[in-house]
Amino acid sequence: MSAEPYRCRLDRELYEDLLSDPSVARTKKQLERLAEEGENASVRRQLLATSLRLTRGMSPQLASIADECIEKLGVEIPLETYVYASPHFNAACVKPENGRLFVMFSSSLLEAFDGPELRFVMGHELGHYLYGHHDIPIGPMLRGEAPPPPELALRLFAWSRYAEISADRAGAVCAQDDAAVARALFRLSSGLRGSAIKLRIEEFAAQVDEMQVEDAKTAIPRNTQDWFSTHPFSPLRVKALNVFSKSALAVDGGFDNDTLESRTQSLMALMEPNYLEGKDPIAETMRRFLFSAALSVASISGGVSDAERAAFEEFFGHDSMPDTLDSERLRSLLEERIDSVLESVPAPKRVQVLHDICVIARADDHIDEPERELIAHIAERLGISEPLMEVALSGDVELD
Ligand SMILES: [Zn+2]
Incomplete structure (x- = not known):
């Protein structure tokens, strides 16, 4: 199987556009030089020093979740999973090193998320790797000594939001459970654990409809740190996945790719500086x-x-x-x-x-x-x- 068909079109287009940008190329070169000079400590060494490597024996459940996702998305590189102590729900995929890929989870996420929710998170992280999202050094660029010009900064922000949409689709393909996906996104944005959440995907996504109402009195929703960060607002992600789940990529007889992409784009336009x-x-x-x-x-x-x-x-x-x-x-x-x-x-x-x-x-x-x-x-x-x-x-x- 391959993950390529699920990739969001604007992620791919903006990615290609950014890769050909001279200042992106320059930052990449600088980072490569630093790596060659051994300035960046080995990722694996750092992980081994600060996190616990989860072997198959330690966590058979996570290992079998990883196997399923690897199979579904066509990952062809050995994977190592790590857990680190943190009360915050978080996961990340680190750029491969010496032919090995690393995905790490916070301890609280591993404890609170059930199987299908973990499949979504694992698929999401593997999606970042498969779509080459590590190729654009967005963190170093935006945090670097010479910040990019605003026009480029805004393009980087826009790209990274579409990159999250692609990764979410990969996660949804792995989870095969729309309710679990919405629950996972809800947990990630609210920090809530436990099984008491009777969440209806429509209710969470309705927050987006409220945003779309052109009403000056609209209060800014809480927990919206990801407005204007690199991540799309969580209810927006639920909504975008909702659209994806009705497309031919997810269901027989669903609507075509052009419809999927234009609907996704009109949702994401809520976050564009147009x-x-x-x-x-x-x-x-x-x-x-x-x-x-x-x-x-x-x-x-x-x-x-x-x-x-x-x-x-x-x-x-x-x-x-x-x-x-x-x-x-x-x-x-x-x-x-x-x-x-x-x-x-x-x-x-x-x-x-x-x-x-x-x-x-x-x-x-x-x-x-x-x-x-x-x-x-x-x-x-x-x-x-x-x-x-x-x-x-x-x-x-x-x-x-
Ligand atoms: Zn992500």
């Missing part, structure tokens, strides 16, 4: 707000740096930044535009703009105290919670 081109009044309000917020943040501490100017002009076009900036006027304009946002822009989209403001502010590699304070003020006025703001500020990402 307001930069949008012609509707909400997009216009968001753009005007981004314009003055980005200007205010960039100029608040000792003038606008070249990197900030370049980042700004990537969003708004060549020569779009005014030559002289009257800081008082800028500030009052900003407050007015926040008012307009509060009147018409739904909560999730506000988070989106905040994220873009942070991308521009980070262009010169750091966010200093006055910038941080202004961003915190903007977040507070927009009703964006502190943890959510921290995620936007850090621009931190993990592909797990």
Whole structure:
């Protein structure tokens, strides 16, 4: 069997596009050089030192789950599984080393997830490997000393969300149990254990419908740290899998690939920064707000740096930044535009703009105290919670 047919089309397209990007290629080269020089400690050595390797004898259940997933997805590389002590539900797949692949689970996940839920998680992690997701060094790029230009950063974010969709599909193919898949995603996002969850996939996914309602009063749902991180919001993943489960890839007589991909894309559009081109009044309000917020943040501490100017002009076009900036006027304009946002822009989209403001502010590699304070003020006025703001500020990402 092969996992290739299940791969999300936009994952593949964005992946190819990113692989041919010069700065992606440059980062890859640097990492390879570091590895050759032995600068990066061996992954396996690290794992053996910090985690417990799960042999077949220790965990026959996990071993047979791995066997099934390997068979279903056509994994052709020896796999080693590890467990590490952590109260958080988490799993990850590490880039292969010396012809061996490593998947690790947190202890709490292994204890709380039942068989079909574990099959989903295992399939998801193997999917990351099979689709070559390790080929794009997104973590080092976004965390590196020279952050990528905003346009590239946003493409990296978009790609990684579609990469999660592909991995989810691989997981669903392994689990063959839609309810267990939804339960696993629910557990991962809520941290809840136990078998008491009477979860209906529709109820969880309904959170997405709420998001789609263009209602300025929409509260930001809790537990949405993955808004604007590399991961799609969990209910969105359930919804995307729901679409997948009705396609011909998952069921006889299901709808065709084009329908699957366009439905998936329209769901994911909820997380795309497409307001930069949008012609509707909400997009216009968001753009005007981004314009003055980005200007205010960039100029608040000792003038606008070249990197900030370049980042700004990537969003708004060549020569779009005014030559002289009257800081008082800028500030009052900003407050007015926040008012307009509060009147018409739904909560999730506000988070989106905040994220873009942070991308521009980070262009010169750091966010200093006055910038941080202004961003915190903007977040507070927009009703964006502190943890959510921290995620936007850090621009931190993990592909797990
Ligand atoms: Zn993942």
